[in-house]
Amino acid sequence: MDNDGQQRRIDLRARVDSALERRVADDLLRQRRTVSHCRQAHVSCDGQRLLDFAGNDYLGLAHHPAMVSAMQVAAQNCGVGAGASHMVCGHHQEHEALERAIAQWLGYPRALLFGAGYLANLAVMQALLQAGDVCLQDKLDHASLIDGARLSQARLVRYPHADVVAARRQAQAHAEGALLLATDGVFSMDGDVAPLAELAALADEQQGLLYVDEAHAIGVLGPDGRGSAAAAGLDPRRAPLLLVTLGKALGSCGAVLVGQDWIIEHVMQTARAYIYTTAMPPALAVAALTAVKLAREQSWRREKLAGLIARFRSGAQALGLQLLDSHTPIQPLPVGDNTRLLRIAQNLHERGFLVGAIRPPSVPPGGARLRITLSAAHEPHDIDALLDALAPLAAEIAAGKGDPDHSVAG
């Protein structure tokens, strides 16, 4: 408003320019690297060959020859594109087979396939919640869960990370409307596991519904790689709805919602993020189905990964590096300051290592960190090489410990 109380049009270009300037000044500019070639744990990035400790291919399946050839054969038979959304004529038998296989693997009655986990989280929230409801979430939940809750118009209430006592207090304070309690199973930037048994008890007690995002847990945790809810001993009654993403340990792309029949049917009938988008290419569904079989059968991948995680943690401890309480393939090293983080990541890059340099808003302000991810595609000597590269940087990494509060991610 100006002095006359009149509304003034905002100059969009000026606003965008000043946001960009702030981003540059705060060392928050995001830059893409162009990958030209990748093979197992190695990538060529902007012309340089690097050992990849940044991706989420935890089981090392993304280049598996069985997946590649399954996709090639399927593309010969059914083409490259699905041709339409699922509800029009884009729902192919390959999609159906993948949904059934994942539902059967996890022991749930039904599944629903999406082109991305992000879309699935928007769909769940928009379909199940409405104004007057409550969506209770961990403060470190993934952005897609937060965005979904915002889209739903329910009241979004976030409890301090993994604090079930606070979550209970907040649920009691917001006793009106339906309650959806949503959490990452494994937290994407910290690597720790949600207290799922306690959260399931809380959801029961409050007549709410627990929704677990298994993006970083599927294939990695639990019996048969069935994820964090299975690892916590939760059955489909106590964890009625799960999100399985296909783009991380399952080495492909997309996501599958698994759950009780009534929930899946309702999401399918009403979620705009399901209805109004083209189905994933059926050949990709065939590749993902192959990944499910490999993830189930090749338990040696999980065993190898566990060995690599233990090797990294003991080596990092010996270097005096501060580790987070994570026994998953996500092994962050808190740095704190954005500028120092970028310098350290660049140093590692120059020495042949690709490591995630994670800054706000993906993590809380002051929570910048190296996000090191391990994969069954790594070998023990790869871990040792990374530790050797980290050794001369240990003092710089430790110079300002990350913000232990973690309070405002997303």
Ligand SMILES: Cc1ncc(COP(=O)(O)O)c(C=O)c1O
């Ligand atoms: C916890 C979590 N949920 C959902 C997603 C979104 O999944 P997708 O990459 O399939 O969109 C991600 C992606 O990083 C994630 O980390």
